[in-house]
Amino acid sequence: MTSMLERPSAPVGRLVDQFELGLDAPICLTWELTYACNLSCVHCLSSSGRRDPRELSTEQCKSIIDELQRMQVFYVNIGGGEPTVRSDFWELVDYATAHQVGVKFSTNGVKIDKKVAARLAASDYVDVQISLDGATAEVNDAVRGPGSFVMAVRALENLSEAGFKDAKISVVVTRHNVSQLDDFKALADKYGATLRITRLRPSGRGADVWDELHPTQAQQRELYNWLVANGEGVLTGDSFFHLSAYGDALPGLNLCGAGRVVCLIDPIGDVYACPFAIHEQFLAGNIVADGGFQQVWQTSELFQELRSPQTGGACSKCNHYDSCRGGCMAAKFFTGLPMDGPDPECVIGNGELALAAAGEIPKSSVDHSRTGQRRTPRAPVPLTLMVRPPAKICDENPLAGMDQT
């Protein structure tokens, strides 16, 4: 958010209040192109791994882009799974940028070789975000799998050498990497990139590891202080507004944008209020079945509900409600907390009290994790496995006949 103009005529209310009532089109949205992924990160918000057979076709994706253009959605955050594994990935990126929809895509770096880096450096309106959850291989790979640190750093090197300006490094803040914030900043500076840190939510596979991985209260304080001291030039995905109750509000949009200014389009065309809320309860509709994205965004019952004035419940009595707005909807939902109560990481401590009395934790039926890989990040899976037939009918080894890359 940049300029906030003065209001010379009748006050329209604060912008934040306007956003809570929703917009005619999202400001930006997250679009997960595929559930397929070569990695199996322990905290994956979309429980990715296996491609869904109902994945949208190239033509269906282009129709979505056409709609986004008509609605004047300025840019999309493309992710997944690992979006670059789609064979039509570049075709779709080019189509989007040729139709006034800017693209930022999130990747683990698997396909960002020198050739791809050069192509990216030459294109306008495409931003790249490399995911990394540790400033060292030891911390990173414990969450993202062996070899993933090296893969991400190689991508950053390639981008930097090719002259790509201002890649993003996106870090999910955990108990084990809070102490590495300065190191992440240094890494970003080294490659001419911008650091983006974002909040861990108990969503997707994140639910399984949230208790061990989410920052402690003390670490949250540390994080807040770090953002205040070093946050200029660090992006946060507007995900730390719950920390604003510590003091001055952090820059950015301090409210939950789900269904109001942002939403998720998933690989099979389902529209959810937020990428951290992939669960029936937050499913607004389907692009193919419900008449297209604009229809769903503007008329779905779920979104109308989210855009109606929210009471804030118990939180609205708190002094800090104005800065934290009750926190993150997904964080509450996936820890079994009620929507009209405190965030599980409420900095005042109300969340901890509430967790003691929390209900059952809802499980999403949407799970594309590879079998047996929900809690252990395995080594990256070579992607060509997905289309290549076995070398011999009786060959059990899936790597038979393949070059080891």
Added chain:
Amino acid sequence: MSAPASASVAGNAGIDLDVGWKLHPQVALRPEPFGALLYHFGTRKLSFLKNRTIVAVVEALPSHADARSALRAQGIGDDTAAQYARALGTLAESHMIVPA
């Protein structure tokens, strides 16, 4: 959505009202009930116009020889022009509007 906070613009004297202005060619303006969103595809910055009057002014800029005339056409006289000049100044600083 993540946009870095910008530095404060205290001391902004406003744009020169006696020259012509227009939206930067890489900027898209999207009307909303409260006003409008502005997005600069080059800098990737997002801005907000918080009332319909300022939106009308910005949209009218290219069809007037100078900004002052565009303001007058929206019923904004010289007495209130200064605050609009400052608001437009903020837009100029983030390259949302440029001299025509």
